[in-house]
Amino acid sequence: MYRYDNFDHRLVAERVAQYRDQVRRRLSGELKEDEFRVLRLHNGVYMQIHAYMMRLAAPYGLLSATQMRMFAHIARKYDRGYGHFTTRQNIQFNWLKLQDTPDILADLATVEAHAIQTSGSCIRSITSDEFAGVAHDEIIDPRPYAELLRQWSTFHPEFAFLPRKFKISITGATEDRAAIEVNDIGLQVVQDAQGEVGFRVLVGGGLGRTPVIGTEINAFVPWQHILTYVESIVRVYNEFGRRDNLYKARIKILVKAIGIDEFRRQVEEEWSLNKDGNSTVTKAELDRLAAGFTAPAYAALPQQDAMVLALQQSNKAFANWVKRSVKPHKVAGYSAVVLSLKQSGFAPGDATAEQMDAAAELAERYSFGELRISHTQNLVLADVKQADLPALWEAAKANGFATPNIGLLTDIICCPGGDFCTLANARSITLARAVDERFDDIDYLQDIGEIDLNISGCVNACAHHHVGHIGILGVDKQGEEWYQVSLGGSKGSPANVGKIIGRSFSFAQIPAVVERLLQVYVRERYEDERFIDTVRRIGIEPFVEYVYATPVAEDEKLLTPDYDLIKKGAPYDTPYYSPRF
Amino acid sequence: MLIKNNEIVTDEWSVLRLHEGETADRVIVPGGKVIVPLPVWNCQYEALQGRTELGLWLAGFERAEDIPDDVRRFPVIAVDFHKFSDGRGYTLAYRLRKQMGYQGELRAMGDILCDQLFYLKRVGFDTFTLRADKDPHAALAGFADFSLSYQASVDTDAPLFRRVTRGETL
Numbered sequence: 001m002y003r004y005d006n007f008d009h010r011l012v013a014e015r016v017a018q019y020r021d022q023v024r025r026r027l028s029g030e031l032k033e034d035e036f037r038v039l040r041l042h043n044g045v046y047m048q049i050h051a052y053m054m055r056l057a058a059p060y061g062l063l064s065a066t067q068m069r070m071f072a073h074i075a076r077k078y079d080r081g082y083g084h085f086t087t088r089q090n091i092q093f094n095w096l097k098l099q100d101t102p103d104i105l106a107d108l109a110t111v112e113a114h115a116i117q118t119s120g121s122c123i124r125s126i127t128s129d130e131f132a133g134v135a136h137d138e139i140i141d142p143r144p145y146a147e148l149l150r151q152w153s154t155f156h157p158e159f160a161f162l163p164r165k166f167k168i169s170i171t172g173a174t175e176d177r178a179a180i181e182v183n184d185i186g187l188q189v190v191q192d193a194q195g196e197v198g199f200r201v202l203v204g205g206g207l208g209r210t211p212v213i214g215t216e217i218n219a220f221v222p223w224q225h226i227l228t229y230v231e232s233i234v235r236v237y238n239e240f241g242r243r244d245n246l247y248k249a250r251i252k253i254l255v256k257a258i259g260i261d262e263f264r265r266q267v268e269e270e271w272s273l274n275k276d277g278n279s280t281v282t283k284a285e286l287d288r289l290a291a292g293f294t295a296p297a298y299a300a301l302p303q304q305d306a307m308v309l310a311l312q313q314s315n316k317a318f319a320n321w322v323k324r325s326v327k328p329h330k331v332a333g334y335s336a337v338v339l340s341l342k343q344s345g346f347a348p349g350d351a352t353a354e355q356m357d358a359a360a361e362l363a364e365r366y367s368f369g370e371l372r373i374s375h376t377q378n379l380v381l382a383d384v385k386q387a388d389l390p391a392l393w394e395a396a397k398a399n400g401f402a403t404p405n406i407g408l409l410t411d412i413i414c415c416p417g418g419d420f421c422t423l424a425n426a427r428s429i430t431l432a433r434a435v436d437e438r439f440d441d442i443d444y445l446q447d448i449g450e451i452d453l454n455i456s457g458c459v460n461a462c463a464h465h466h467v468g469h470i471g472i473l474g475v476d477k478q479g480e481e482w483y484q485v486s487l488g489g490s491k492g493s494p495a496n497v498g499k500i501i502g503r504s505f506s507f508a509q510i511p512a513v514v515e516r517l518l519q520v521y522v523r524e525r526y527e528d529e530r531f532i533d534t535v536r537r538i539g540i541e542p543f544v545e546y547v548y549a550t551p552v553a554e555d556e557k558l559l560t561p562d563y564d565l566i567k568k569g570a571p572y573d574t575p576y577y578s579p580r581f
Numbered sequence: 582m583l584i585k586n587n588e589i590v591t592d593e594w595s596v597l598r599l600h601e602g603e604t605a606d607r608v609i610v611p612g613g614k615v616i617v618p619l620p621v622w623n624c625q626y627e628a629l630q631g632r633t634e635l636g637l638w639l640a641g642f643e644r645a646e647d648i649p650d651d652v653r654r655f656p657v658i659a660v661d662f663h664k665f666s667d668g669r670g671y672t673l674a675y676r677l678r679k680q681m682g683y684q685g686e687l688r689a690m691g692d693i694l695c696d697q698l699f700y701l702k703r704v705g706f707d708t709f710t711l712r713a714d715k716d717p718h719a720a721l722a723g724f725a726d727f728s729l730s731y732q733a734s735v736d737t738d739a740p741l742f743r744r745v746t747r748g749e750t751l
Contacts, residue, residue, distance in 0.1 A: 005750055007747065011727065011729060015727075039694075039696055121666070152731060152732050152740070158668075158675055159668070160697075161667065162668055235675070238671070239673075273679075273680055278733055278738050285747070288748055
């Protein structure tokens with residue numbers, strides 16, 4: 001992976017010092033909360049219901065075993081022994097004290113990591129394909145370009161105070177696993193007829209209150225010009241994006257308002273002024289960045305390992321795990337392996353410090369010391385020898401990583417929700433638990449097959465509910481939590497926004513609603529047809545009809561007051577913990 | 582007080598702001614070094630032509646492109662930040678410097694934080710007036726928050742990869 005040079009180290013160290021001084025000024029009262037808020041958000045620090053939350057960057061989802069061990073250290077030393085991996089391929093810690101946050105950044109800096117621009121109205125930490133570099137369907141490895149954009153966007157002086165957050169995602173593969181169609185800018189690495197590398201550029205995608213699928217603004221921007229082209233887009237947005245209404249401030253609203261053709265014209269005009277200038281990327285710089293992403297020392301192996309195939313025949317549990325967790329790799333004899341963070345009884349995406357240490361250990365033993373965080377909130381070991389799969393499976397089981405549910409119903413994508421987040425209308429994590437408990441039969445889950453279930457606690461859509469095959473959104477009705485259900489969304493290849501099926505449901509009704517949706521699928525599906533394909537073929541009407549045909553009973557167990565996954569405990573004894581402050 | 586060249590100096594300029602009941606066409610522009618808002622410049626264009634010591638200030642939503650032939654006549658142009666989190670003024674400054682050839686004094690005023698001085702300086706501002714409740718002496722430290730930058734802007738025309746040899750580690 002990319003390693004810091006002296007300049008990267010110095011810049012991150014200076015950031016730690018700057019933030020430390022900001023916290024000092026906040027604690028002394030020199031900085032007021034409305035000023036400090038913006039500064040802390042640029043370092044991923046939120047004030048949540050119980051404590052401060054901090055979102056640490058894992059740029060484009062890639063991290064070393066050493067960095068993962070540092071996350072474990074942070075979980076132990078500053079948090080309550082666990083962390084939450086997010087849909088932005090980052091990690092969040094939920095139980096922090098403000099006065100500890102500068103030390104966390106200092107600790108991170110020792111392992112070439114930071115929390116720069118993981119929040120706030122600026123260019124956010126860039127996301128990519130969790131199988132970048134190893135995917136069987138990859139055309140070009142997007143990671144050198146992701147790192148190029150990371151550096152360009154870091155502390156960009158002109159774009160630190162944009163109208164709203166700005167998300168960039170990049171993929172180099174045929175299948176879009178990076179959800180580029182629902183980012184502010186989506187970049188798809190492509191090659192032209194001459195074999196030159198460039199980017200197909202999408203703009204104006206996004207979820208949130210107004211979900212929009214991105215529109216192509218340029219079919220081919222040569223790689224040398226990607227910085228000036230992206231800069232031109234962001235400059236036009238910074239100048240003309242709406243600032244009068246928070247809900248209309250994303251670039252998608254600007255693009256919709258003036259139309260893609262007019263927006264493209266403005267960007268082209270801007271680009272004509274800076275294209276071919278000094279920000280044109282040099283071959284030397286691209287080569288330097290690419291040197292951080294060369295292939296590891298793969299062994300020459302047969303395409304498939306006979307012993308592993310035999311074990312799949314004889315051991316159903318192993319076969320189930322391989323079927324769900326083991327992904328194709330472009331090098332013969334290797335696989336990418338997904339470590340599930342969707343274990344029953346735990347919040348989706350959560351990992352304990354012990355699990356983080358274990359994952360680091362497994363990465364060193366089986367995958368050249370590197371890991372990835374997927375946008376589905378799981379971990380990935382990208383370079384595992386197939387011959388190592390049985391041993392890795394045993395180790396994964398021992399550490400709670402082997403739930404064979406990757407891509408299945410209980411691989412729920414879930415935001416922190418009302419258990420933690422001040423923005424949420426409703427609980428997400430606890431609802432995920434209720435759904436997980438309802439569908440605990442692995443044979444049934446295997447039969448239902450691939451399905452994306454996404455649960456967001458509010459319209460900010462951190463769990464991307466719009467693009468879930470089944471999307472669940474927490475809504476507020478006179479102070480009570482209700483849930484709106486949508487159907488038929490898809491995160492990529494192609495992305496589309498799901499349709500709301502009708503009036504919303506209570507917390508205790510949702511598991512039964514999901515069950516009814518699945519019953520319609522089972523009734524209507526053709527053999528081997530995935531849930532989403534059935535929905536696309538027959539439309540949502542048969543589902544709507546069945547779900548609302550008779551009253552949906554509430555699950556009594558879910559109504560008990562102690563049905564709660566999060567052990568909250570007392571808030572910290574400090575005046576700086578609470579949003580009420 | 583004005584921050585200029587990393588020092589606190591006396592501000593020789595006064596800033597004309599319209600108060601309630603005043604209109605751009607009728608407000609009296611005082612003598613001496615005065616920075617007037619764009620509507621006053623537009624409304625009293627003829628009368629102000631003879632004034633050499635006249636500055637202009639722009640709000641974040643205003644565009645220098647609307648008066649492209651005029652910008653170079655002003656010895657000082659100020660950008661007024663009504664809220665520190667509104668970043669339009671950064672692009673406004675970039676355009677004045679990089680695209681419109683403005684070389685006079687470019688001043689950031691209004692609601693700006695010392696934590697923003699490094700960014701403001703990079704996009705071409707060279708003088709700064711802080712809110713009255715902010716200590717300008719303490720704010721000077723903000724210029725030194727970072728000693729380097731990855732990307733090109735007004736202060737440096739080249740990204741880091743063209744300025745230095747990258748890749749060295751201790």
